[in-house]
Amino acid sequence: MSLTEINVTINGKAYAEWVEPRMLLSDFIRETCGLTGTHVGCEHGVCGACTISMDGAAVRSCLIFAVQADNREIKTVEGLACNGEMTALQKNFVECHGLQCGFCTAGILMSITDFLEKNPQPSTKEIKETLSGHLCRCTGYDGIVKAVQKTVQDNQKEVLQRS
Amino acid sequence: MKPAKFDYYRPKDLPEALSLLESSGFDGKIIAGGQSLVPIMNMRLATPECLIDINGLQDLNFIESDDHVLKIGTMTRQNTVETSQLIKDQCGLVTEAVAHIGHLQTRNRGTIGGSIVHADPSAELPLVMMALNGTLHISSEDETRSVNAEDFFLTFLTTDMMPNEMLTEVHLPIWKGRVGSSFQEIARRHGDFALVAAACQLELDAHDRISDIRLALGGVEAIPLLIGDAKELLAGERLTDAALQKVADVVAGSVEPESDLHASAAYRTQLAKVLTARVVHQAYERAKG
Numbered sequence: 195m196s197l198t199e200i201n202v203t204i205n206g207k208a209y210a211e212w213v214e215p216r217m218l219l220s221d222f223i224r225e226t227c228g229l230t231g232t233h234v235g236c237e238h239g240v241c242g243a244c245t246i247s248m249d250g251a252a253v254r255s256c257l258i259f260a261v262q263a264d265n266r267e268i269k270t271v272e273g274l275a276c277n278g279e280m281t282a283l284q285k286n287f288v289e290c291h292g293l294q295c296g297f298c299t300a301g302i303l304m305s306i307t308d309f310l311e312k313n314p315q316p317s318t319k320e321i322k323e324t325l326s327g328h329l330c331r332c333t334g335y336d337g338i339v340k341a342v343q344k345t346v347q348d349n350q351k352e353v354l355q356r357s
Numbered sequence: 358m359k360p361a362k363f364d365y366y367r368p369k370d371l372p373e374a375l376s377l378l379e380s381s382g383f384d385g386k387i388i389a390g391g392q393s394l395v396p397i398m399n400m401r402l403a404t405p406e407c408l409i410d411i412n413g414l415q416d417l418n419f420i421e422s423d424d425h426v427l428k429i430g431t432m433t434r435q436n437t438v439e440t441s442q443l444i445k446d447q448c449g450l451v452t453e454a455v456a457h458i459g460h461l462q463t464r465n466r467g468t469i470g471g472s473i474v475h476a477d478p479s480a481e482l483p484l485v486m487m488a489l490n491g492t493l494h495i496s497s498e499d500e501t502r503s504v505n506a507e508d509f510f511l512t513f514l515t516t517d518m519m520p521n522e523m524l525t526e527v528h529l530p531i532w533k534g535r536v537g538s539s540f541q542e543i544a545r546r547h548g549d550f551a552l553v554a555a556a557c558q559l560e561l562d563a564h565d566r567i568s569d570i571r572l573a574l575g576g577v578e579a580i581p582l583l584i585g586d587a588k589e590l591l592a593g594e595r596l597t598d599a600a601l602q603k604v605a606d607v608v609a610g611s612v613e614p615e616s617d618l619h620a621s622a623a624y625r626t627q628l629a630k631v632l633t634a635r636v637v638h639q640a641y642e643r644a645k646g
Contacts, residue, residue: 198365215365215408218399237358238396239463251436251465257395258466261365262410305462326547327460 200264204229205273213260220244222260223270231271231300235329242328245301246270252308271300274307283307283345292341294332302328306342315346360398367410371496371525374411379498379521381407387523388412389432392459392467393475417470417525422447427529431470436461438469447531450489450538450558454481457540460548470524476516479550479576483510485529485540487581488556488573492528497521503528510580532569535561537644539636542575543628545619551576552620555632557640559591565645567591572604572637577612577629584608584633596641601634608633 197212204227211226220234223246235241237256244255247269274281283306286292293299302325309316309324316324321342325335368374378385386405388394389412397403411417417432420441427448429438438444439455458464458472458481472482473493486493486506493504495518509517518524542554559570572587590604614625 196364214362216360216362218359221359238399239392242460242462245462252462253466254392254462256399257391257463259365259391259395259408261367262391262412264367308465309461323547324461327462 198261198264200261202260202263202266202268204268205270215259215261217260218256219246219258219260219263219268220255222263223255223268226260229270229272233297233300235297240329241298241301242305243298243301245304245328247304247308250308250311252305269304271303274303281307282348283310283341286341286344286348287338290341290344291337292333293337298328298330302330302338306345310342310345310349314349316342318343358399358401360395361401361404363405364407365410366407367413369413371414371416372498374409374414375496375498375521375523377407377409378523381409383520385409385520389471390434390463390467391471392463393471393477411523419526420444422531425531427451427531428526429469429529430526431468431524433469435459435464435467435469435472439464448489448529450540450556451485451529453538453540454485454556457481457542457544457551457554469527473527474516474518474524476510476514476580477550478513478579478581479552479554481540481542481551481554481575484554484556484573484575484581486527487583488558488571489529490571490583491530493524494526494528495522496525497523501525507583512579532558532560535563535644535646537561537640537642539639539643541632541636541639543632553577553614553625553628553632555629555636557587557633557636559637559640559644561641561644565595566593567596567641568593570637570640572608572633574608574612574629574633577614577625582612584611586611587637591637596638601638604637605630605634 199212202209223229223232233243235243239254239257245252246255366377384406388408388410417430419430421428445452491506493509504517538558540556542551544551554575557572560568562568570587572584574582609630612629614622616622
């Protein structure tokens with residue numbers, strides 16, 4: 195078994211590990227690094243549960259090999275909160291009932307965080323289009339859409355207050 | 358679901374990648390975005406012994422154009438293509454089609470070249486390449502050649518490329534004048550592979566008569582289907598309801614889709630007819646401005 199050394203930064207922390215080339219990034223994050231906030235659902239890129247941020251872009255970690263993350267910067271759901279304080283999006287998921295069992299939540303948070311950075315004032319249609327990359331079997335998506343909409347409104351208010 | 362073992366190589370430049378591909382013979386496989394390859398590796402439908410990762414080949418990540426040709430490097434991410442103003446201005450059909458590929462999360466990683474060489478019969482980029490008869494630039498260690506899209510796609514998931522060859526860039530013709538295009542598809546869910554997709558680009562003369570038209574459909578045959586008769590039927594004419602009906606009927610008569618779990622052959626034929634009328638009409642209206 196040939197192993198390759200990789201250096202990856204996850205949530206600001208540097209990891210240097212030896213991995214088999216076939217190890218999926220999702221398994222590396224969960225099993226090697228012990229960051230079990232990232233969930234693994236379908237393992238073929240359909241369900242979106244394993245979505246993480248790599249170099250600032252939301253991607254499926256089950257469709258990337260750990261060796262490909264060498265020298266890359268990764269953020270997982272554990273890296274969203276700052277000093278124990280949840281982001282506005284996370285708080286709104288709680289407030290708007292954006293989750294029930296929570297299995298899909300980590301992936302959705304990572305996608306929407308990336309999405310709102312690139313598109314701070316999305317339409318409901320655009321929000322739903324982005325959520326189409328995630329399967330949620332509990333909520334019916336309604337609470338999730340509301341949580342995202344409320345975050346957009348909160349962010350706008352904050353911008354207005356600052357100006 | 359874990360992939361089988363493989364050896365992993367990360368070449369630094371194109372010659373090294375092509376040399377690795379040559380030496381690995383039939384056992385080697387290029388990985389770019391991996392959004393089609395890794396799922397089938399996870400399911401062990403593909404078990405390449407040697408994976409050559411071209412993500413480090415930044416020379417293959419570009420979008421540029423001259424007067425007549427839009428050139429896109431094979432490693433350009435679909436999301437980069439989708440948001441490129443240059444592509445939107447010069448070849449809007451590509452921009453419209455790319456938005457239908459998978460989801461934001463897969464477009465962030467998936468590449469233009471990867472989708473084309475995977476050659477899924479209902480995928481968007483192969484259809485656009487066929488609709489515009491783009492040119493594929495292919496390299497092996499010893500040779501560089503180019504193939505037109507009309508000769509590139511052979512059958513399901515199969516192209517004209519040999520195991521020692523790699524797609525390096527795609528060229529698309531830039532149409533000038535009163536040009537309109539349209540891409541539409543029907544899928545069960547947003548982001549799923551299309552049951553049927555249709556792409557049309559046309560040009561009008563000063564009197565709103567169609568001077569050139571390209572029309573192609575995806576999901577109805579093993580490869581994207583070019584409707585060569587479209588030009589014969591519509592060139593020199595203004596678009597009327599009768600003409601639209603005629604071209605839709607010709608399409609319905611010339612497709613032979615298969616039935617599967619997702620849709621019957623009859624439903625796909627109906628979709629081909631309806632989508633043909635929609636894309637030709639929309640492209641025409643857009644060209645009129």
